[in-house]
Amino acid sequence: MSFAAAWEAAGREADRLKGQHLRQLFAQDPERFARLSRRFGDLLADFSKEKLDAGALKALLALAEAADVAGKREAMFRGEPINLTEGRAVLHVAARDPSGSYDAPGFAEVAPTLDRFLAFAEEVRSGAYAPPTGGRFTDVVNIGIGGSDLGPAMAVRALAPYHDGPRVHFVSNVDGAHLTDALKGLDPAHTLILVASKTFTTLETMTNARSARDWLAAKLGEAGAGAHLAAISTNLKETAKFGVEDSRVFGFWDWIGGRYSVWTAIGLPLALAVGAENFRAFLTGAKAMDDHFRSAPPAENLPLLMGLVGIWRRNFMEASSVAVIPYDERLGRLPAYLQQLTMESNGKRVTRGGEAVKVATCPVVWGEAGTNAQHSFFQLIHQGADVIPVDFLAAAQAHEALGDHHVKLLANCFAQSQALAFGKTPEEVAAEMRAKGLPDSEIARLTPHRTFPGDRPSTTLLYAILDPARLGSLIALYEHKTFVEAALWDVNAFDQWGVELGKELAVKLLPGVEKGEAPAGADSSTAGLVAAAAALRETR
């Protein structure tokens, strides 16, 4: 079947299902959960609360075949230069399979580089690598932004129960408040600064890195500061210029994108926090998902199904935004991490061939940990005018035995997807009020406000416990989901030209902002803002 024909066929399935409420779909099929949930080890993906059925799923799987998702996936694993605009292979999968055989220049360095940065992590943790002035490194500050921040920051928080190394802090924003607040209370004599930047040219990171080096030097002297610096980058020329000693520079390769780099030395903050063994377990969990993605039959293949559900929501159910709600406090940074992973990857308006896309691409991704989210924006997800599909994530087991906290957390998670799917009809609402003795006039007035439309889709990912391997597999699952969506939209998920223009303009504007005068020819709004900021700077 051609891709166009498969797309049309999926559209017909969507039209058929749009007329049916999720209540009906569940009523028609008592086996719906069994039919539409999938397992990968202890990870359960429940798709039964999506607006899908066997017919729609079949059409989506046919669409994946017509788009040759399997062929595109193999091209990635074979190391073909699928990042067409930069002529690069895309082999983050190689970083979690150091003993595998990948075709990328430098691949042979993957295993020794991993051994090296994990050995360094262990040396810092044990005190074998220690501050020259004595004692230990009690604190590590990772300076990086985007992919050089979000992955390790998300993972370090996620694996808090495994922390037994130095305290790890993250600084990303060029706003001096970020560095100032992070360094407050830290002692330069016991602090290790990691400068993490794939390019080692990023304005924010290099500005923060210079200020942090000054902070070290103010107490330890220029010569003393060096031992407190390490760098992670693909640009070894620039790390040398910055003055980081070679033995503390950890490289990676241009065939690993920034937002896919937590598996490399960019993950050093995580290794420092949880140790080499747990870091290796994190990689092993991701590798297991890679193997599953490569070998599981399409109808059982979790990343493929998640990607197809993503396309279904976006292109056939017209959802323009998706919420990610982990009922797992330690995954609080997951939505931010997924924002970069998915929106920087698939926020594209032209196809790989450079033509305007004919269908909508990446939705807006946002979210917050539950139950907090219930008390802020869930009102809109339940009763707002837009339908916003939700990914729920939850662990069946807590790390801490703390009364009934965890069962309450789970009950809330399951209740939310239940309320979204089934809602509460006007008849049910009216009957409840009648039972409470409200007069008919009040019942009529309040019923529209108290009705829940339901029929709002969600997927729940449920796992035994958030351990390093499960975290690795969840991240790899979302990476491959993003890949599947890109394959169906025919966009290049591995470049990010859209972030360049703002960076260029900021560099051009900088002298004007310093002087308080926009460059000649600037538009009136920009000139007005520059002048107003200059005037406001004088007010205190």
Ligand code: F6P
């Ligand atoms: O501005 C976007 C971006 O290029 C991201 O893709 C990247 O993760 C981030 O900046 C940081 O880049 P670097 O690691 O080179 O400092």
